[in-house]
Amino acid sequence: MYKHKIYTMSFARVYPLLVSKVERKGRTKSEVDEVIRWLTGYTQEELEEQLKKQIDYETLFKEAPHLNPSRTLIKGVVCGVKLEDIKEPTMQEIRYLDKLVDELAKGKSMDKILREK
Known part of the structure; x- marks a missing residue:
């Protein structure tokens, strides 16, 4: 089965780019973490451990607690x-994360980003 190149990309290498993108717009690393935790179910400690392990995108979602x-x-x-x-489940999860980070960078309120209202 063909796997898109992004699946094997180290999430730890992309993560600082996501943080930088939102910080340029006045948002914070902790907000990025909150979005990732909301999407995946990782605790902050689990997320930090995954970053240390240099996991790829596919593993990030495959090992997501919830x-x-x-x-x-x-x-x-x-x-x-x-x-x-998007039909491929892993690619859809990756793009969900991209969309959430985009919304954060565009200044949307956290309750709307996390689909609370």
Whole structure:
């Protein structure tokens, strides 16, 4: 089975880029962590351990303690593709995270990002 190159990309290498993206817009690393924890169910300690282990994106989601069922409420377009049209589960999870980080960088309130209201 063909795996997209992003699956094997080290999440630990991408993570600082996600943090940098939101910090340029006045948001924080702790908010990025909150979004990741919401999406995956990792505790802060578990997330930090995964970053230390240099896991790839596929492992990040494969080992996630509890993927949030509300993640299916995340709609929109990432990289020109509608999230709900992505058929491959791992790629959809990756794009959900991308969309959440984009919303954070655009200044959306955390309760809306986390689909609480």
